[in-house]
Each structure stands twice: as structure tokens, then as C-alpha cells.
Amino acid sequence: MVVTLELILVLISLSLSLHAYPDTCRTILWQYGGTEGWNSDPHARIYFYANYREPPPIPKIWSDEITESNLAISAISSVAWIVRLVLRRCRPSGSTRYNNILLLFDAALIACWALSIGNQISGDFSDEAHPSEWPWYLVYRCDGLERPEYGCCVLARVLLWFSGNLLMLYSGRFLWGLYELYRSAVGRNARQR
DSSP states (O other), rough: OHHHHHHHHHHHHHHHHHHHHHTSSSHHHHHHHHOOOOOGGGHHHHHHHHTTTTOOOGGGSHHHHHHHHHHHHHHHHHHHHHHHHHHHSOOTTTOOHHHHHHHHHHHHHHHHHHHHHHHOOOOOOTTTTSSSOOHHHHSSTTOOOOOOHHHHHHHHHHHHHHHHHHHHHHHHHHHHHHHHHHHHHHHHHHHHH
């Protein structure tokens, strides 16, 4: 059941990340938020270049890094799912070595998805006149937007939702694995007495 749920979440996350890659939505969302005054305006960077001034760094939420990292994390999760499936089929019963390997996988995936979520909800403070603590598409509704902005707004929200669910899945399984590890250690100590 968990393996099937994980596969569904990972494949949907991978397909959403592929749809957003390379820069299908980030620039559209950034430009729309800048036009509305909800975050920095990417067009303002032209004035910095025209006046031979260094523009502020591109905020993490609008950078290409976030799209690439989401795609990479989704791909890593897909590979980890395959490895987990192979290890579950091949492991001898009662072997804790494989369980420890799977716990390490889950710990790494928790770190990756936590980083992804942190990037997806990061703010835009590059424009002092329009600071944004959260991405505008998480603060304002997607209803009433034009076609490209609406699709990108929904895509960003859905990707964040799936990222959160994958983080909860891996965290729950990691905690359950730690509990099983503790329980087997206690059982081993009781048998040795």
C-alpha cells in the first residue's frame, strides 16, 4: 500500500517537475507578481544594467535552481523507489542491514524534500519597496488569472502539495523504521538475558 502510494506521489511529482522545467512557469509567476506589486519586478533589472549598477541577486524562489532541484529530487525519489523495491524483494527475512539502508534512504529523501519545500516557500526580499515574505501564489488565489498565469499558479501550488505529502510519507516511514529498529534491539536484548 505505502509502496503504491509512494510510486503515485513520486511519478506525479516527477511529471509536474518535468512540466515546469526548464523555466515554464517561474518567470511568468515572477513577472505577474512584479506587475501587481506583490514581489520584485524582473523588468527592473534592466535599469540596473542600463545604469551600470549591479542588480540584486535573483531571489531563490524565482531562480532556475529551484526548478532544477525539484526535478533532480523527483528523479532521485524515483530511483530510490526502484532500489527500495529491489531491496524488499531480495532481502533475507529478519535482516536489519537492509532496513538500515532503507532508513538512510528515507533520511536523505527527507532532507531533499525539506530543502525543496523550503525553496518553494522562500520569500523575495530583493526589492525593498515590494518585499514578499511568501510567494504571491500561496498568499493570493489563482482564480481570475489569465491562462498562462493561472496554469503556472496551479502548477506551483500542486507541486508544493505533492512535495509536502512526500515529505510526510518519508518522515512517517523513517519514524516507523526507527521504532522497528528500537523494537528489534529491545527484543534482542530480552532474548540474550
